[in-house]
Amino acid sequence: MEYTIPKDKETGVPVDTTITVSYNRRVSQNNLEQVYLRARIDGIYEVVDINTLVDDKKLIIKPVSELKHDTKYTVIIYEGAVKGYPDCTYADTETFSFTTESICLDMNDDGIVDILDMLWIASKIGPVNNSDAGRADVNSDDQVNVLDIMFLSQNLVS
Ligand SMILES: [Ca+2]
Ligand SMILES: [Ca+2]
Numbered sequence: 001m002e003y004t005i006p007k008d009k010e011t012g013v014p015v016d017t018t019i020t021v022s023y024n025r026r027v028s029q030n031n032l033e034q035v036y037l038r039a040r041i042d043g044i045y046e047v048v049d050i051n052t053l054v055d056d057k058k059l060i061i062k063p064v065s066e067l068k069h070d071t072k073y074t075v076i077i078y079e080g081a082v083k084g085y086p087d088c089t090y091a092d093t094e095t096f097s098f099t100t101e102s103i104c105l106d107m108n109d110d111g112i113v114d115i116l117d118m119l120w121i122a123s124k125i126g127p128v129n130n131s132d133a134g135r136a137d138v139n140s141d142d143q144v145n146v147l148d149i150m151f152l153s154q155n156l157v158s
Contacts, residue, residue, distance in 0.1 A: 027058075035050070038076065105138060121144060127143060
């Protein structure tokens with residue numbers, strides 16, 4: 001591995017990130033089922049659904065759905081996942097980890113989390129069908145409703 005995006009131990013990674021593993025030479029796919037992304041959620045490791053593809057010197061890993069906020073993810077590339085040219089597999093298992101961004105509760109971008117942000121969420125109540133509603137859905141259940149306002153109220157900075 002030459003470099004990865006996100007970098008090992010990077011924090012604040014966007015939840016819609018695409019993961020890139022760059023090698024110092026051209027690689028081809030060998031057995032991409034040997035590539036794993038796992039999340040550590042409440043102390044338990046969960047395997048995350050991903051799509052993987054190889055493009056020139058890069059292995060690209062796209063999570064099927066958005067990652068969770070404030071969660072540590074580990075990429076594991078087992079031996080034989082990709083091979084370099086002319087024809088040698090990368091023999092070592094390689095791993096790196098990153099942590100996703102915390103959820104942003106300052107909805108109206110005024111630098112504090114307060115009742116105005118609760119009102120902002122309240123103005124987006126309904127299904128998540130645009131990016132503002134996606135932001136307002138702070139508990140990520142695809143609905144903007146009173147649960148999101150409660151979620152925010154529990155995190156108010158007083
Ligand atoms: Ca605010
Ligand atoms: Ca919600």
